Amino acid sequence: MNDFPRWKHILVALVAVLGVLFAVPSLYQKQPAVQVLANKSGIVDEALKERALQALQQRKIEFQDVEIKDDRLLALFGNTDAQLAAASALRTDLGDNYTVALNLASTVPQWMRMIGANSMPLGLDLQGGVHFLMQVDQKSVLQSQEQRYVDDIRSLLRDKEIRNAKVDRGAQGIVIQASNAADRDKIAAAIGADLIDLNVTDGPSIGDSPTLIAKVKPERIKQIADNTIKQNVSTLRNRINSLGVAEPLIVQQGDSRIVVELPGLQDTAEAKRLLGATATLEYRAVDESVNVAEAVRTGSVPPDSRIYYFKDGRPAVLKKKVIVTGDELVDASSAADPQTGEPAVSVALNSAGARKMLDFTSQNVGKGMAVVLVERIPEVRIVDGKEVRSAKIEENIISLATIRGVFSNKFQTTGLESMKTASDLALLLRSGSLAAPVDIVEERVIGSTLGADNIRKGVTAVIVGLLLVVGFVAVYYKVFGLIADVALMMNLVLLVAILSIFQATLTLPGIAGIVLTLGMAIDANVLICERIREEQRNGMTPFAAIRGGYEKAWATILDANVTHLIAAFGLMTFGSGPIRGFAITLTIGILTSMFTSVTGTHSLVALIFGRSAKLKSLPV
Numbered sequence: 001m002n003d004f005p006r007w008k009h010i011l012v013a014l015v016a017v018l019g020v021l022f023a024v025p026s027l028y029q030k031q032p033a034v035q036v037l038a039n040k041s042g043i044v045d046e047a048l049k050e051r052a053l054q055a056l057q058q059r060k061i062e063f064q065d066v067e068i069k070d071d072r073l074l075a076l077f078g079n080t081d082a083q084l085a086a087a088s089a090l091r092t093d094l095g096d097n098y099t100v101a102l103n104l105a106s107t108v109p110q111w112m113r114m115i116g117a118n119s120m121p122l123g124l125d126l127q128g129g130v131h132f133l134m135q136v137d138q139k140s141v142l143q144s145q146e147q148r149y150v151d152d153i154r155s156l157l158r159d160k161e162i163r164n165a166k167v168d169r170g171a172q173g174i175v176i177q178a179s180n181a182a183d184r185d186k187i188a189a190a191i192g193a194d195l196i197d198l199n200v201t202d203g204p205s206i207g208d209s210p211t212l213i214a215k216v217k218p219e220r221i222k223q224i225a226d227n228t229i230k231q232n233v234s235t236l237r238n239r240i241n242s243l244g245v246a247e248p249l250i251v252q253q254g255d256s257r258i259v260v261e262l263p264g265l266q267d268t269a270e271a272k273r274l275l276g277a278t279a280t281l282e283y284r285a286v287d288e289s290v291n292v293a294e295a296v297r298t299g300s301v302p303p304d305s306r307i308y309y310f311k312d313g314r315p316a317v318l319k320k321k322v323i324v325t326g327d328e329l330v331d332a333s334s335a336a337d338p339q340t341g342e343p344a345v346s347v348a349l350n351s352a353g354a355r356k357m358l359d360f361t362s363q364n365v366g367k368g369m370a371v372v373l374v375e376r377i378p379e380v381r382i383v384d385g386k387e388v389r390s391a392k393i394e395e396n397i398i399s400l401a402t403i404r405g406v407f408s409n410k411f412q413t414t415g416l417e418s419m420k421t422a423s424d425l426a427l428l429l430r431s432g433s434l435a436a437p438v439d440i441v442e443e444r445v446i447g448s449t450l451g452a453d454n455i456r457k458g459v460t461a462v463i464v465g466l467l468l469v470v471g472f473v474a475v476y477y478k479v480f481g482l483i484a485d486v487a488l489m490m491n492l493v494l495l496v497a498i499l500s501i502f503q504a505t506l507t508l509p510g511i512a513g514i515v516l517t518l519g520m521a522i523d524a525n526v527l528i529c530e531r532i533r534e535e536q537r538n539g540m541t542p543f544a545a546i547r548g549g550y551e552k553a554w555a556t557i558l559d560a561n562v563t564h565l566i567a568a569f570g571l572m573t574f575g576s577g578p579i580r581g582f583a584i585t586l587t588i589g590i591l592t593s594m595f596t597s598v599t600g601t602h603s604l605v606a607l608i609f610g611r612s613a614k615l616k617s618l619p620v
Contacts (some may be wrong), residue, residue: 004606012603015595016543017492022497025108026120030127031064032083033105036073036090036098048098053094064582076105096295104263120500122263123507123581124249124446125454129263133442136256141228141436142167142543145216148328150174151352152195153214160190173215174198177206225255228436249505255310258438271511281326284308284318285360286368286400292317308372310397318370318397321358328353332407334422337412345399345413354409361406370414371399413492460509465515467490470523475487477529479619484524484525484597491596495589509582517589527553532620542618546609550602557598564590 031237036052038044040619049066056063063086064076077083083102090099104127108119124131146169152178153167165187166177176191178184188200191212198221203211216224233252240262242246247309249261287305295301296315308318330348337344349357374395470488473481494513499506516595532549540548569588572585609618 002218004602004610008599009603009607013599015494016600019490019494019497021112021115022117023210023493025112026500028107028498029455030104030119030122031107032073032077032080032432033103034087034090034100036094036100036104037401038071038098042328043073044068048073048094048336051093052090056086059085059089061089063068070241074103075103077547092165116501118503119372120496120501121503121505122455123505123510124261124263125508126458127263128446128452129261129441131262131444131446132259132260132440134258134438135441136229136232136258136435137439138225138228138256141224142216142221145224147216148352149195149198149216152596155193155352155355156190157187160186162190170213172203173213175203176212176214178211179209181210184212188212191193224267228335229256229258232436236260240580249511252453259443272456272587281329282372282374283323283325283357284370284372285321285323286370287319288367289318290317308370308395308397310400314397316370318372323369324353328356336419343419345409345422347413349409351409357411358406358408361403361408361411365403365405367403368400369403370397370401371567372396373398417496454508458508461515462492462511462518463565464471465518469518473522473525477620478524479523479608480529480605483521483601483608484529487522487525487596487600488518490600491589491593492518494592494596495585498588498592499585504584504588506585507578509578509579510585513582513585513589517586517593520564521589521593521597524553524557524593525601527556528598529620532618536618536620542609542616545618546605550598554598557594561590561594 036044036048038048045068049068052075053066056066056075062078062082064078066073066075068074075086077086087100087102090098094100106113106119108117112118148168150169153174157165157167162178162183164179165183166175168175176184176187178187184202191198191200195214197217198214199217200212200214203213205211233250236258237248237250240260242248249259251259253259256481287302290301290305292307292315295307295317297347299307301307301317304320305317306320307315309315328350330350332345332347334343334345336342372395374393382512401413466488470485473484473488475481477484484517492514498504499510503512528549531553532545535545535548535552536542565587568583568587571579572587575583
């Protein structure tokens with residue numbers, strides 16, 4: 001039996017130690033917490049900490065600690081009731097300059113987190129939280145895209161010097177009304193050459209004027225729809241990440257829906273406000289002819305201008321006419337201005353936006369231009385026990401700079417306070433607005449108490465299943481059964497460790513996968529033990545019986561586990577949500593069981609029986 005390689009003993013020991021190290025953090029329960037993030041004009045400092053402490057102490061809310069960590073204030077509580085009360089109090093006292101959100105703080109020791117040993121994330125059904133199914137309004141996407149093509153066709157006709165043509169959206173697509181047949185043919189040729197995403201056909205004449213009908217090609221519509229939902233997913237993820245919600249899930253479902261799960265969050269009104277808010281960006285000219293202070297004092301401004309405000313309250317008078325909007329923006333990135341070293345944001349526009357910007361800047365060098373953020377923020381209030389939904393529009397200047405030269409599709413926005421402000425602005429320009437409106441079509445709230453009950457029942461199921469299997473195998477196969485039980489425990493530890501390393505979210509179906517894995521994992525040891533018994537009955541020596549048992553059982557074990565893996569891969573490929581979670585847990589469990597049931601037990605058998613030269617029989 002001494003032929004078992006030493007390196008395999010070392011490998012088994014190393015895997016076991018690492019498995020325990022990365023599995024132990026999952027025993028640490030997360031702690032209810034409230035975090036406070038600063039908005040544009042807020043600052044997270046010791047003064048904010050004192051305000052938070054005063055708010056909690058005045059209302060006699062029990063807390064365990066309040067600390068500043070990673071540019072955010074974190075308050076820790078012993079239970080969710082205190083957490084919810086504290087969140088409400090802090091929102092009231094800190095005002096709009098700060099974002100207050102519920103969170104769950106890790107209690108894993110710092111030295112473990114430094115080496116990447118973190119607790120396993122828990123799903124919504126185990127941790128509690130809110131679930132939203134959101135429908136993307138693809139119809140509005142197509143309408144806005146058609147409107148862009150209307151603007152592009154008008155610009156194209158100006159470039160081609162085709163006069164007296166009318167372009168507008170209609171029920172069947174974009175309708176182009178030409179003055180004569182010759183112009184109609186020129187327009188069709190120009191669109192076919194420059195706007196390749198449009199199909200152009202002859203339409204019914206309007207009086208004596210021939211018309212063309214331009215429709216967006218189906219493949220382009222599909223591409224636009226795909227890009228829209230991907231951008232919405234990215235935007236929602238950025239919004240939720242800004243709140244630091246623990247382990248959020250934002251995934252696309254089908255062609256037009258998005259699933260959002262926020263574990264640990266119980267405030268549905270706050271979640272709806274965050275997720276449903278839509279925003280657009282507008283570039284507007286500064287009205288240089290108006291004295292801002294006088295305009296604010298008297299309220300008197302020219303009819304084509306309006307008073308706007310920065311988030312910190314500073315006023316400015318801007319023209320009502322929009323130069324370009326965020327819909328015409330292609331990309332944005334933050335960097336230092338190479339000439340002055342000041343924080344700046346580089347912006348790229350599409351062709352339609354570039355033409356508008358070129359026309360404007362050619363005539364306004366040395367004048368001001370502002371970037372205005374327009375947000376539509378849904379509000380959910382409870383009136384007489386019923387939800388009442390409304391929305392408020394907020395318009396704030398986020399940047400105001402002087403035009404230094406003529407530009408079109410690429411330019412820089414300067415005059416920003418810091419590189420962080422520039423980075424935030426670039427992020428906002430790239431993905432601050434939803435590409436299309438979204439409606440919440442399904443909403444579920446799972447209480448933390450229910451989640452705790454699910455955890456208790458799930459852990460009970462694992463323990464009972466494990467004890468039944470361990471007891472049966474120990475009684476039936478004696479010492480070899482006890483070795484199999486050690487391997488089974490090691491398999492459970494490795495499964496939890498791998499799930500923790502990859503931060504796979506554990507759900508109730510995942511717990512079901514663990515229980516099933518424990519039952520299946522013992523199959524390999526049953527095959528090995530029965531093979532060893534058969535070899536003994538055939539007159540083989542104990543050492544030869546052990547060697548033959550492992551060698552001859554391996555092919556059967558491999559075949560059985562491969563079929564299980566095929567089924568699990570099928571569930572992962574075609575399933576989603578809970579089914580996929582179950583399949584992932586099952587797959588990892590099958591792979592770990594193959595290692596522990598064969599290599600792990602073989603190592604233990606070699607250590608126990610390998611030094612006994614006078615061994616006459618095996619306790620199997």
